[in-house]
Amino acid sequence: MTHTVLISSAGRRVGLVECMREALKGTGRIGTIESSRTAPAVHLVDDAWIVSPCKSPQFVSEVLDLCIRERVSVLIPTIDPELPIYASAREQFEKIGTSICISSSETVRIGRDKVATHKWLMDHGFPTVRQSSPAETLRTKSAWELPLIAKPRNGSASIGVRRIDSWPELELLEAANHDCIVQQIANGREFTINVYVNREGECVCAVPHWRIDVRAGEVAKGITVKDPRLMTLGRRIAEALPGAYGPMNIQCFMDDSGDLKVIEINPRFGGGYPLAHKAGAHFAAWIIKELEGRKLSYFDGWEDCLAMLRFDNAVYLPGSVVGINQNE
Numbered sequence: 001m002t003h004t005v006l007i008s009s010a011g012r013r014v015g016l017v018e019c020m021r022e023a024l025k026g027t028g029r030i031g032t033i034e035s036s037r038t039a040p041a042v043h044l045v046d047d048a049w050i051v052s053p054c055k056s057p058q059f060v061s062e063v064l065d066l067c068i069r070e071r072v073s074v075l076i077p078t079i080d081p082e083l084p085i086y087a088s089a090r091e092q093f094e095k096i097g098t099s100i101c102i103s104s105s106e107t108v109r110i111g112r113d114k115v116a117t118h119k120w121l122m123d124h125g126f127p128t129v130r131q132s133s134p135a136e137t138l139r140t141k142s143a144w145e146l147p148l149i150a151k152p153r154n155g156s157a158s159i160g161v162r163r164i165d166s167w168p169e170l171e172l173l174e175a176a177n178h179d180c181i182v183q184q185i186a187n188g189r190e191f192t193i194n195v196y197v198n199r200e201g202e203c204v205c206a207v208p209h210w211r212i213d214v215r216a217g218e219v220a221k222g223i224t225v226k227d228p229r230l231m232t233l234g235r236r237i238a239e240a241l242p243g244a245y246g247p248m249n250i251q252c253f254m255d256d257s258g259d260l261k262v263i264e265i266n267p268r269f270g271g272g273y274p275l276a277h278k279a280g281a282h283f284a285a286w287i288i289k290e291l292e293g294r295k296l297s298y299f300d301g302w303e304d305c306l307a308m309l310r311f312d313n314a315v316y317l318p319g320s321v322v323g324i325n326q327n328e
Helices: 014-024 059-070 080-088 090-095 105-112 114-123 134-139 167-176 228-240 273-278 283-291
Strands: 003-008 028-034 047-050 074-077 148-152 162-164 180-184 189-197 203-215 218-224 246-254 260-266 307-309
Touching: 003 014, 003 059, 003 283, 014 028, 014 273, 014 283, 028 059, 059 090, 074 080, 074 283, 080 090, 080 105, 105 114, 105 260, 114 180, 114 260, 134 167, 134 180, 148 167, 162 167, 189 228, 189 283, 203 228, 203 273, 218 273, 228 246, 228 260, 246 283, 273 283, 273 307
Parallel strands: 003 028, 003 074, 028 047
Antiparallel strands: 148 162, 148 180, 189 203, 189 246, 203 218, 218 307, 246 260
């Protein structure tokens, strides 16, 4: 069966494109939509289309028209700002025969909003760090221990994350930016748990990796860790989320005693997914299998202790191809 897979805003995620190409096994094509031709993935997929930015009123209608015209089988969102838009429009896409690999609007809301994430984790008894607003933290500073971490409430890719080493620093932040949260610093090693939830709401795989080195919010050096404590935590969270579906990733810390603290839930492919794929957890292929009506069952046969060491690469093109004029 031939499929057209549309990766929305593939950007620099060339690794994900390669994983999907492997999943299709030469029986389909991969496209992407972007707002600019300067995105590297535009030049490494089979087809690419320029559309309005996701916050534009015409974004959904443009993508719907494209999916009809190109007979897109499945659409895969990859960036946080697009998630609530696609979750809300899922039925519109399903009516034209395009499946969207995304969780429910409620799970997207939980993952996108760090206040909602923290409340949901606390309400469901999952281990997490202490969190509050800058103003409330300053009012109760005798109960807090410096340093702290401050983050944008709806941020992603570690943009805007800063360490707070003094109360005057937090006072300046509170005065300048009310749309952020403050967290205690979690101890231990940082992990991502890549999980896949099937159509029945079952978490069929959980692949933790240790984030040894992180650059610009994405893992640069990582290694898979087949630890039952992390795997069980990932499965429990994934199956407790309302209407979870497809690839997701959960960020957490584990200290030397095994104490776990969850800090983020991302209802999308994580930047480090290619490591799970290379270890044998082929989420990309599972999307295609479910598209064809095949049932997925639990899988834990992925490779333990597989390391990923990332390096930079580039696409070389004439400036005219990407719309760059040297005289501008």
